Amino acid sequence: MKILLHNLTRFGDLLQSQPALAELAGQGHRVAVACLENFAGAAALLPEAEVILPLPGSRFLAGLDGDWRQALAAMDGYVRHVKEVFDPDAAVNLTPALAARLLARRLCGEAVRGFSLDAHGFRHESSLWAAFLEASSAARGLSPFNVVDLFRKAAGVGLGPGRFALRRPEAPALEAARLALADRAPEGAAGYVGFQLGASATARQWPPDAFARLGEGLWQGLGVLPVLLGGPGEKALAAAYRETCRAPSADLVGATDLPALAATLCHLKLLVTNDTGTLHLAAGLGLPSLSIFLATAQPFDTGPYREGCLCLEPDMPCHPCPFGLPCPIGHACRRAIGPDTVLGAATTFLAGGGFPAGGYPGARAWLSGFDRAGFMDMTSLSGHGETARAVWLRLSRRVLRQFLDEEPLAPAGQERFALPAAVHDPLAEQLAQSADLLRLLAGHAGLAGRNPAMKDRFLATWERIRGLWTASPQLGAVGRLWQRDAQRAEPDLPSLIARIERYAALVAAFADRLTRR
Structure with a gap:
């Protein structure tokens, strides 16, 4: 069967579709990917995708502002192109937006997994998992499942352990990245650690001066060179970092396209990052990470889909905060996790290859891994595993998995x-x-x-x-x-x-x- 997977959202979400693609391909299906055209480079990192079908979404929207008839004609042209190039038998739509549902229905009729429309134009989900994926997006702090596992289950797979593996850059790209780093490195640098300074919102960004103190500590203590990463829109963050940091760095912000970023990550020992698409790119390339989750971000649902990564979140009763509400304390969580806390964890990892259990002042520390069913899980390194939130998320994951699979709910037995x-x-x-x-x-x-x-x-x-x-x-x-x-x-x-x-x-x-x- 030929299956077209739709993920018409962000860069990180598109990458996190890969485990679902891998399982579909493993079942013997031929798979293609429909994505927004500005993320076609990310789709090229999905090794199972036979065909990439970029959707010019911004042009369609612009057309609607002008003449909606021309916009609809352009959409029909896209549908004809998809059928000429790949002609899918079925679609997997992981984007709940109405336009994505309509496109999936237009292409494959009722043969759609995930999000679609019924014959009367009403919203339709192919399973309880798909319905929960959309429902939990408005209550992310209450979702016990990593979004990768939700994508897998909404796609009708996820029957065993997940595996996240993106296509590795080819030798010329790796060599170009190596030379770019070497050109910017002072003599005697003992390797590189990536710093992703930006995030989708300022409230989710660990402050640049905190990154700067971390960079000074890594350089002075280990001789490891910070490599600043990010897109052109994050150049101001890089400038703020350089103004306050008394240690050298390699500034690649705005200097790498997606393939070059992937190649650069392959030369790093560790990525220190906010909750961003770069975090998921690193996970898919096998790079360990230390990530900081602020404001509405929390590691249980958007943490890296790779075992052995450290996720820090502020040890504050209001975290994670709800969506759409102003912060009454001026985003104090951005300062809750100090540079010394992150430096201690990063230094221990770089020296010995693992993150320690123990005290993480100002933070709740979680180590990523997989549970017995192969779903992403988090283990506390800081003594927060028995907090009410952590216990409830464990219970929810246990019970909801059976409920959403529409299996009989097993008796509790001795489990409490x-x-x-x-x-x-x-x-x-x-x-x-x-x-x-x-x-x-x-x-x-x-x-x-x-x-x-x-x-x-x-x-x-x-x-x-x-x-x-x-x-x-x-x-x-x-x-x-x-x-x-x-x-x-x-x-x-x-x-x-x-x-x-x-x-x-x-x-x-x-x-x-x-x-x-």
Whole structure:
């Protein structure tokens, strides 16, 4: 079968599609990739992609501002081109935006995994995993799954351990990168460490002067040369770094296209970075990283898909902060993790090849790895593994995996997850209320089949459940999934009641595994 994978979002997300592509190719399918044209260079790093089909999205949008008929004609031209070049039998669409759904439907009809539209033009997801991928995007701090694993499952694969491996640069590119670094290195430099200074928003950027103190410590202590990385828009950050740093550096900000960046990463000992696409590029090339997650970023869902990488996040009760709300404390998290904390971890890694367990002042430290099912996981190095958030994410990953796979929810047995009373007690009450409301909802559904007046009560109870879950610090992602899943049309009343009972089983599975400490 010929499968076209759509990922029409950011550079990092496109790279993180590779494990799904690898599994599709491993099943014997021929695979191609549709991406935005400005990320076609990133798509070239996906070794399983037989064909790259860049989409000129910005030109389509510009056309809509002028004459929508010409824009639609251009889209039809793109569809004809795809069919002439590859003619897919099915699509895997990992982008939930309406335009991406429409394109997938236009190309492959009902043969779409992930996000699509039904025959009447309503939103359609091929599985609960796809629905959860979209639902959790609005509550990232509550998602227990790395986005790579969500992509795999939404694509209809993810049946075993994931593996992230991008195409390595060829010898000429590697040699050019080696020479570019050597030209900028002082005599006696003992290797290179990359610094990715930028991020998608200022609130997610570790300050340039903190990077500068780190660079001084690595140069003075180990003779390791910092290599500044980033696009042309990050030149101001590089300038701020150089103004405050008293050690040499190799400034490549704005000087590398994507292939040159990939080749440069292959010559580094370590990448120190914010949560960026460069982090995922490094992971796919096998480069260890030390990443800093600030503001809304958190390592459990967007951390590097490679074992043995260190992820630091501020040890603050408000982290990760919710999307779309102003910070009431002036983004204090940007200063919570000091340069000495990062320097100690980086120095230990460069000296011995591993990150230490122990104290990380100002930070929660997590080491990336894989759990027994082959999903990405995080292990605490700083003693935060039994915090309420970490325990709840472990429990969620265990139970939600079975629920989203639509498998029977295994009995709890002796397995228990202990939460402090201040978290356990209100959560237990919410779960008890949820169980009562779901029983009531199932009864209303049965009565509504015979008495149309009961439909209002059914909808009111459904809304109470949605409100209860979306307002919960622990159940927010489930609440958004409930909202998405409720939009599916059930063929008959028994199917609707079975779905309500399935959520009741999920609530019971959470409650059965919780204990109070």
